Amino acid sequence: MSTANSATSGASKPASTRAKPANKFEAAADWTDGRLGIYTLAKSNLRKIFPDHWSFMLGEICLYTFIIIILTGVYLTLFFKPSMAETVYHGTYAPLNGIRMSEAYASTMDISFEVRGGLLIRQIHHWAAIVFVAAMLVHMMRVFFTGAFRKPREINWLFGAGLLFLGMFDGFMGYSLPDDLLSGTGIRFMEGAILAVPLVGTYLQFFLYGGQFPGTDIVPRFFTIHVLLIPGIMLGLLVAHLILVFYHKHTQFAGPGRTEKNVVGMPLMPVYMAKAGGFFFLVFGVIAAASAIATVNPIWAYGPYRPDQVSTDAQPDWYMGFSEGLIRVMPGWEIRAWGHTLNLGVFIPLMVFPLVLMAIWVYPFIEAWVTGDKREHHIADRPRNAPVRTGFGAAWISLYVLLLIGGGNDLLATHLHLSINSITYFVRVGFFVVPVLTFFITKRWCLGLQRRDKDKVLHGRESGVIKRLPHGEFVEIHEQLPQDKLYKLTAHEQPQPLELPAEVDENGVARKAGPIAKTRAKLSEAFYGEGGQIAKPTAEEHHEITSGHGHH
């Protein structure tokens, strides 16, 4: 059969049946399509619809700062020497003349003082990193509070979590590279933290540092990890993250004409090409201007690293602040027995640090398990309509902020004239108390907002017009909300709590619910039971109030 085929088709080459292109642009597109299949690719994407909401641009800031970091980072590698070899500084910055320092520090000095524009690029790189992590955190909170992590987006939530985690660490490695007094202090801290790991800590420290602290290997090793390993993984995660955003299509808020089965917005070409593309330049422009105005990480002021020197107010970049808080407020527990030391005072914070992050990253899976919901969700929740989730998110933020306070306890003490001991004790207690309080306050707040929504739907909005009734009573006239508002305020769904199956089934056979099923039912009651949500107004309630009995 194959021979017969090749005999007939082999004579004539398979020819393109396409009509002649109208112009050179079409000809070029045809050429590319014949090789890459771009028409098929563009068909579903060129006019892809994106919904519009200010909070959807937070993720864009992350993407753009990442690009800025890569661009400026590549430039910096052209001048930076990742070496801890000793050298004596002879450069334009007079105060350090004749001082011994590492090549890494000296080359960072040269970038700042000898290379024209080098300082600017360094500042942009650092500012962009600060904004990058901040934007990732805020973007994550947006996704969390609107429930945009629900099916089908759970895996993309985890990709995002991975990006945040790696972004924080790459930032830490980045500001450790110049080998100035502050960054060396960070590396010293890392040594102590690794040494606190039971059993293998000492070995890990010697292998990572190539011997005793500080050695001469840590900066070149961090350099490779900082510019190649972590950014490489991040780039992969980022591409996967974006592909999934395209594939799932963006979530949208409830509103007239917006359903679970559509996405309403404007097309990628031209509107979002202009808006999102333009936004890249806006972000870049603002960061460039910030770098001209505000100095970040002035390494020349800190001086080169010496293990026996330190500056006061030593602070990591803000995104490491919450781990700094854990380290600072932990009591110095140490267990010494059988010739070994277990340094709990450092090891516990080291373990709690990932747990704090993990707590919010596993939440989507807990919520999915509690609700038993296996459907796709594309309508973003208003935070008030998910009080338990919103309360949990707020509690998490409160813990994060509290730990930031703990990490900056020295600055708070000196600037606000407080006792550093009191701040530390407050954070120790607050670690357990503040998130719980925040949870309950936020949950109540959400329920209050739900009541207000219900009131608005049933009684309309206050018009500001006061009417006097024949018998003398003054009432304010309430106006019915327009249809789109009514829809918007009632569009959310309200799951009912799960009920455990009857103890005895219809055939009289006893079946006991296990502890897991019981926990699930209890959690479900907490999420969606009486204290968990305010029942939406029903059509009957609305009908009863709007028909007849006058306005009130």
Next chain:
Amino acid sequence: MSHEMSDEKLPESHGSEGHEAAVHGDPFADPGLPAHEPRRTDIDERAAKRAERQVSLLFIVSMLATVGFIASYVAIDIDKIVYIFPLGHVSALNFALGMTLGVALFCIGAGAVHWARTLMSDHEIPAERHPIEADDELRADVIEQFKTGAAESGFGRRKMLRNTLIGSMALVPLSGVVLLRDLGPLPEDKLAHTGWEVATPAKPLKLINMNTNEPMKPEDIVTGSLTFAKPEGLEEDQEFFQEQIAKDALMIIRIAPEDLKDRKSADLGFEGILAYSKICTHVGCPISLYEQQTHHALCPCHQSTFDLADGARVIFGPAGHPLPQLKITTDEKGFLVATGDFQEPVGPSYWERP
């Protein structure tokens, strides 16, 4: 167990059926997409022209700013410092480059966004969503294909082949792990010793003042002072200086003998002069803040506080144990010397620390 009480409690999401016609009597029905409201630039050609000019102006400003960037790069001296209110004295070149680059980029962005908002169509378009899950037919087809492929491979049937493959795949990464061995030397007991270990009562080691680089005499050290010291023979230009100073650095203080609370600590000192390790026992920052009235030393990194009059006991903060102390005395010429290593390892705790 759990699936028995699953989905039936989930409500039907409102409007999930798309553009259902408003159910008669449902006051909360989805009214559907609102009609498009034209913008000024949609109906007034003069407004559109004005918007076009505004966008072009922004692009022109960007071009000028880029010219300004290049001009600044060429014209401004790199070490020129200027006073700019309210920033203070700043590098002229950095300021000029940053501002021109910022304006050049920002104006492109502002122009593009303004263009999109005023002149590009703002008709909202609904696009359909399709379930991410494949339908049952496709699912069955793919599973069938997979089963065929798996059966043809014989992976499940030929157990020996499968097990040896798993074995070899599990072992091969070990080569990579083994290769990491030479990342660093073994710790042995390196952390337990410092540069002071060469000192013996017969051959003591002088304490050298870090600032003057001279040996120290007890009479140089006044009560209430804080001096940093290093061992004799350790110089900045030596190859392993950084590693040595990371362990050898000393804090020398003098406390009136009647203020000393710890007998053992007082005995390790000389006439109230005490030599403590400068390296914090928390995570290794050098301790540098000393209150002479309270005899407290504070680590600026994590605020561990030690009472130096009481054997450097931890009185606040996350450090787990006191600062190690170095036994000091004077030699025949009256210089302060050490006659041995610290009583215990300096710096942060580690697993093998006794």
